[in-house]
Ligand SMILES: Cc1cc2nc3c(=O)[nH]c(=O)nc-3n(C[C@H](O)[C@H](O)[C@H](O)COP(=O)(O)OP(=O)(O)OC[C@H]3O[C@@H](n4cnc5c(N)ncnc54)[C@H](O)[C@@H]3O)c2cc1C
């Protein structure tokens with residue numbers, strides 16, 4: 162399979178993640194554009210079962226079963242992928258920009274000595290191989306990058322492509338690999354679920370975010386209701402996360418998450434640069450702020466000057482009324 | 486505990502620009518990367534609790550000194566700066582190799598890195614270094630609890646559904662986040678003391694690295710093009726009373742097919 166494009170996937174609760182399905186779709190698209198073979202790789206205790214679901218998107222799936230015991234660590238995944246890469250010599254690896262995906266990519270870089278293009282917002286085939294679009298400097302520039310050699314690892318952000326099933330599903334091949342190098346082990350002592358953590362904020366197409374203007378933890382109720390009415394999720398600034406009004410999983414910005422929803426509603430958010438860099442590439446930005454001169458006015462599409470406690474409940478009611 | 490903190494000097498967020506084609510301008514106006522200050526704070530607290538010292542390690546040109554001095558003023562014992570003209574324009578691969586080579590000259594029980602950088606955005610350098618050095622790699626840390634007597638460390642790692650408790654043997658490399666806590670401000674005393682602290686300067690030669698293996702010529706990634714994104718038209722300002730304002734928002738969202 163020389164020259165192949167591989168999607169390196171992730172299994173959560175027995176199924177490939179949405180981002181993994183997007184990677185498989187992207188691999189198929191690149192393979193068609195470049196007339197190259199493609200495959201997806203899944204490593205986990207239930208890799209073959211998850212592989213059957215992933216194969217619907219087209220690529221053949223190399224399913225590497227590992228001992229039961231929950232989601233494998235990045236080290237366990239990467240050492241097996243590296244062994245497979247040595248055995249079958251693919252050229253390009255697509256890895257998802259999740260926490261686990263970035264860890265796998267970083268470990269693979271250390272094991273294989275390949276270049277990594279990070280933060281891919283789009284990937285298309287060019288005469289120099291995969292050409293990766295990235296938004297840099299908080300969205301002030303968009304770059305197009307390629308690899309210097311005929312190999313490399315691309316870290317792909319959520320929603321760079323839409324997951325599509327293929328006319329013909331791929332095959333699932335169970336493979337057994339011995340990691341050539343055993344990485345230093347990391348033991349998972351416990352996995353703790355927190356209700357507030359499950360926010361797929363990077364994948365959401367609508368985000369309603371609240372800042373210090375919501376006034377306290379209870380103030381998030383009006384934000385949450387509008388998010389629900391719009392079918393979106395709740396975002397936040399660092400100021401309110403630091404204040405303990407909402408969990409870090411919701412934080413958008415420099416040291417939080419970068420998001421690109423179709424609609425971003427910013428309620429009681431000033432629009433500090435460290436917040437702006439995480440959301441300014443959103444499709445449409447609507448700001449609600451008492452202060453007409455808040456910096457967010459400079460990059461919003463609609464600046465509503467007013468009290469969020471007067472605007473949001475009315476807007477929620479109006480959206481609900483339209484939706485019936 | 487001896488802790489090495491990987492501290493990158495980055496352009497102030499919002500002021501980044503490119504020079505000489507595709508290189509990030511690092512000629513002035515650098516500060517410590519946000520996440521690296523969080524892990525520095527965590528390192529200082531660990532040393533306060535367990536004894537030992539914090540050493541910072543930076544690969545970066547002369548203007549990185551300001552960020553390094555601040556780290557010393559916050560309480561790091563000494564600093565190592567890798568400076569070499571050949572390094573400008575290095576990619577993540579070369580950066581990881583150089584930092585790993587430098588770490589081989591240092592003694593430590595823990596290496597701390599930031600979860601990612603504001604200019605590189607990769608979040609891959611720490612994992613690559615740990616792999617090269619055979620260190621356990623624990624990432625997205627919200628808390629770090631070493632047990633030096635038992636030779637292990639426990640980390641609370643942010644997960645998609647909450648957090649995982651991870652454990653590994655020391656020495657280990659941990660990449661940390663904002664949840665480690667707000668970095669302290671340097672005290673006046675700290676600033677005075679920093680003046681006499683050592684900043685060792687290492688070159689590629691000191692590390693036995695061939696200059697041809699770093700820099701733009703060796704970079705495995707090539708920027709082909711950089712363009713500003715499409716400009717926004719400027720905000721439509723709505724100042725009416727709430728009921729009318731909401732009608733206008735709804736009309737706007739409908740016109741953009743968002744509801
Ligand atoms: C290293 C570093 C990293 C950082 N990372 C991040 C990050 O990832 N994300 C992030 O968000 N920030 C980050 N910050 C913090 C950032 O600088 C700002 O402090 C923060 O974004 C401000 O949050 P805010 O807009 O909620 O609060 P404020 O700036 O206080 O703004 C509150 C706004 O609410 C308005 N308001 C008040 N009451 C009402 C009302 N009733 N109705 C309508 N409007 C009202 C006010 O007019 C004001 O504009 C970082 C800072 C540093 C130094």
Ligand SMILES: Nc1ncnc2c1ncn2[C@@H]1O[C@H](COP(=O)(O)O)[C@@H](O)[C@H]1O
Nearest residue numbers: 491544598599601602605607608609610
């Ligand atoms: N030039 C550098 N000097 C020191 N540390 C660095 C450098 N580049 C990256 N790092 C460390 O690696 C982390 C991740 O960087 P990155 O992969 O570029 O996002 C940073 O937060 C730093 O701790």
